[in-house]
Amino acid sequence: MSSLKHTSIPKESFDDILSRYSATAPDKLQDLDTLRYETIPATLAERKKSGAAYLKKEEVEKLVEWKLKHGTFRPKLLQLVQSNPSSLIEDTTRKAFAIITPEQPLKALKVLTELKGIGPATASLLLSVCDPDEVPFFSDELFRWVMWDEEGGGGPSGWKRAIKYNNKEYGELVKRVKDGVERLQVSAVDCERVAWVLGKEGVDVVKSGEGVVxxxxxxxxxxxxxxxxxxxxxxxxxxxxxxxxxxxxxxxxxxxxxxxxxxxxxxxxxxxxxxx
Structure with a gap:
C-alpha cells in the first residue's frame, strides 16, 4: 500500500487526483482559474520572448482576486494592492521575474513583497504564473500536504495546520515540492492543484493506497x-x-x-x- 504523501504518492494516483480538480473547484472560479492557469502564464511567456516578462496592474489584481476567492477572503488586501501605481507594479514584477530561479526564488520573492498588499504567499503566486513548471504557489493546501510528516501536521487536523506565511516556510515548501516534481516528472502548478483537491476532500493522505479510493x-x-x-x-x-x-x-x-x-x-x- 502506498500513501498519498508527497514523498510517496504514485504517479497514477497523482494523475487521478489531478483529474478531479475541475469537478472540485467551484463554478464561480472557472473564469479566474482560466486567467490564473492559462491566460496570464501564456501572456508572460510571450512577453519573455519579446524581451522581458512583467505583469500589468489589472493582471495582478485578478490574480489577487483569484487567491482571495480560492482561500480566505480579505477585502482590505485587494484594496492595498490596488493602491500601487501601475508603473510601480510593472517595474517591480519585471525586476523580480528577471532574477527568478527555480532553485532559489526567495530573492525574487523579496522584491515583490516591496509592493503594498503583496506578502510572501501572494508574491509566490505572481512568481508561479511566471514559471508554473518549477516555482510553486505558497497555498495553504500545498504547504500542509508537503509538511504532513512534520510536527503539527498529519492526521485529522493535518489540513488545519497553522501557517506563518513567512520566507522560511516558503523556502521549505520550495525544497519539498522540487523533490516531488523531479520524482514524478510533473509541474509545480499540478502539485498545487493535487494538494487543493486533497485538502478540499479532507483526505488523510497516509491511509490511501495506490489505485484505491x-x-x-x-x-x-x-x-x-x-x-x-x-x-x-x-x-x-x-x-x-x-x-x-x-x-x-x-x-x-x-x-x-x-x-x-x-x-x-x-x-x-x-x-x-x-x-x-
Missing part, C-alpha cells in the same frame, strides 16, 4: 455530490416558487382587469330589473 475520499465525494444535488433542488424550488408567484400575479392582474367589466354588467342588469 479511501473511505475519506468516498465520503468527501458523496458530500460534494449531495451538496450539488441540494443546490439544484433549492434552485429548482426557488425557480418553481418564482414561476408560481408570477402566475399568481398574472391571475390577479387578469381578475383586476375583469372587475370593471363585471361591475358594468351588474349595473346594466340592475337597470333592466328596475325598468321592468
Amino acid at each position: 479511501n473511505e475519506d475520499v468516498e465520503k468527501a465525494s458523496k458530500g460534494v455530490k449531495k451538496l450539488a444535488k441540494e443546490e439544484r433542488v433549492v434552485k429548482g424550488k426557488r425557480k418553481g416558487k418564482e414561476v408560481a408567484k408570477e402566475e399568481k400575479k398574472g391571475v390577479k392582474r387578469k381578475v383586476e382587469a375583469m372587475k370593471p367589466a363585471v361591475a358594468e354588467g351588474v349595473r346594466r342588469s340592475s337597470r333592466r330589473k328596475m325598468g321592468s
Whole structure:
C-alpha cells in the first residue's frame, strides 16, 4: 500500500487526483482559474520572448482576486494592492521575474513583497504564473500536504495546520515540492492543484493506497455530490416558487382587469330589473 504523501504518492494516483480538480473547484472560479492557469502564464511567456516578462496592474489584481476567492477572503488586501501605481507594479514584477530561479526564488520573492498588499504567499503566486513548471504557489493546501510528516501536521487536523506565511516556510515548501516534481516528472502548478483537491476532500493522505479510493475520499465525494444535488433542488424550488408567484400575479392582474367589466354588467342588469 502506498500513501498519498508527497514523498510517496504514485504517479497514477497523482494523475487521478489531478483529474478531479475541475469537478472540485467551484463554478464561480472557472473564469479566474482560466486567467490564473492559462491566460496570464501564456501572456508572460510571450512577453519573455519579446524581451522581458512583467505583469500589468489589472493582471495582478485578478490574480489577487483569484487567491482571495480560492482561500480566505480579505477585502482590505485587494484594496492595498490596488493602491500601487501601475508603473510601480510593472517595474517591480519585471525586476523580480528577471532574477527568478527555480532553485532559489526567495530573492525574487523579496522584491515583490516591496509592493503594498503583496506578502510572501501572494508574491509566490505572481512568481508561479511566471514559471508554473518549477516555482510553486505558497497555498495553504500545498504547504500542509508537503509538511504532513512534520510536527503539527498529519492526521485529522493535518489540513488545519497553522501557517506563518513567512520566507522560511516558503523556502521549505520550495525544497519539498522540487523533490516531488523531479520524482514524478510533473509541474509545480499540478502539485498545487493535487494538494487543493486533497485538502478540499479532507483526505488523510497516509491511509490511501495506490489505485484505491479511501473511505475519506468516498465520503468527501458523496458530500460534494449531495451538496450539488441540494443546490439544484433549492434552485429548482426557488425557480418553481418564482414561476408560481408570477402566475399568481398574472391571475390577479387578469381578475383586476375583469372587475370593471363585471361591475358594468351588474349595473346594466340592475337597470333592466328596475325598468321592468
